[in-house]
Amino acid sequence: MIAESLGRTLTPSPYLGSSILSAKVLIDGGSQAQQAWLPRIAAGDAILSLAVDEGAKHAPSRITTRAERAGNGFKLNGAKAFVLDGHVADALIVVATAEEGTTLFLVDPATAGVEIERTVMVDAHNAARITLTDVAVDADAVIGAVGGGEALLDGALNLGRACAASSLTGAGDQAFKTTMDYLRTRKQFGKLIGEFQALQHRAAHLFSELELARAATIGAQIAIDERREYAPLAASIAKAKAGRVAELAVQEAVQMHGGVGMTDEFDVGLFMKRVRVLNELLGDAGFHAERVARAQGF
Incomplete structure (x- = not known):
């Protein structure tokens, strides 16, 4: 009912990207520390964005963003497109391909190597293009298990x-x-x-x-x-x-x-x-x- 009402009223809200997509990922696979974001999302005090698509069309089975092991963590390299509200996100959930398979990472947008460019969709919806260049994250950034992100x-x-x-x-x-x-x-x-x-x-x-x-x-x-x-x-x-x-x-x-x-x-x-x-x-x-x-x- 909420989602239908948002469509009916053309509400400019981060509901889909933050309260649905990102929250669902954290509920199903987040650690206790990662799930600390959930009350803030519910209260409207934080916005999270799921960064999955990389081209003009939705293709979650074709992720080219790479996650390579580096010390106790990973380095992320790749680019994401149409990241809903990505330019104002307090945290990003990045979908990448590791050696073990699809893996999800919780990334601070302020991390070195994260470049965010605001884009605007045809309906004035906020989005972003995000480039990741040797973005270093530790093992605690993994949501769920390495290779278990699918x-x-x-x-x-x-x-x-x-x-x-x-x-x-x-x-x-x-x-x-x-x-x-x-x-x-x-x-x-x-x-x-x-x-x-x-x-x-x-x-x-x-x-x-x-x-x-x-x-x-x-x-x-x-x-x-x-x-x-x-x-x-x-x-x-x-x-x-x-x-x-x-x-x-x-x-x-x-x-x-x-x-x-x-x-x-x-x-x-x-x-x-x-x-x-x-x-x-x-x-x-x-x-x-x-x-x-x-x-x-x-």
Whole structure:
């Protein structure tokens, strides 16, 4: 409900990156010292950012950032892109590949060799590009076990995908409701445009699709809460369905508003920008459709 409301209100919050993705990693694998961050995250006194993606597309299975042993710790080298709120993060959770496998590290942004460049997404969402050059961290920076980061990362990403699906559903639903209000008040050819049957059919179809997206999202959240075996599959179904439906909702909103739908004075354009960003975060509809197909043996 919170994630859906954030999407509905276009809230500029570090909720997804800090309170969901980063907190989930620390809850599942953090040491006692690392979990000391959790009360601060909950109180809004600290922001943590998960640094996983390295290119234009979400690809958590292709991590090129390296973690090489150096004395009692590691040296990190690589680059991360689209790190949510990374420029203001109090700590970074960096996904890297060690000799033993995928490993997660809790890194202080002030550590020598960490270079952070603020970037702004199309919806004005804060993000960062982070470069790691011989960044020295000790063994205590490892979250969980060395080489055991894949399961921690998957758990966080699946939860994040379900939450992103909720935000997409909220954004799409609000764009739909805004459009319905417009259809009930805008007159053309001497009558309300909502009286035209062609627009009524499109609105009815969109309403049905939004309900399907909401059902898929709720199903994914229940599966994750109950630790069902099919939870990763449910998260991908929800993200793919909500992404496609929200995209349809904002496109229809712009179309039914006409020219004013392209202006900054009308909110539908803002919803389109937010949906475009949420669609790409943690994998777009194509990424998750392929993930579902492979899980089903196709």
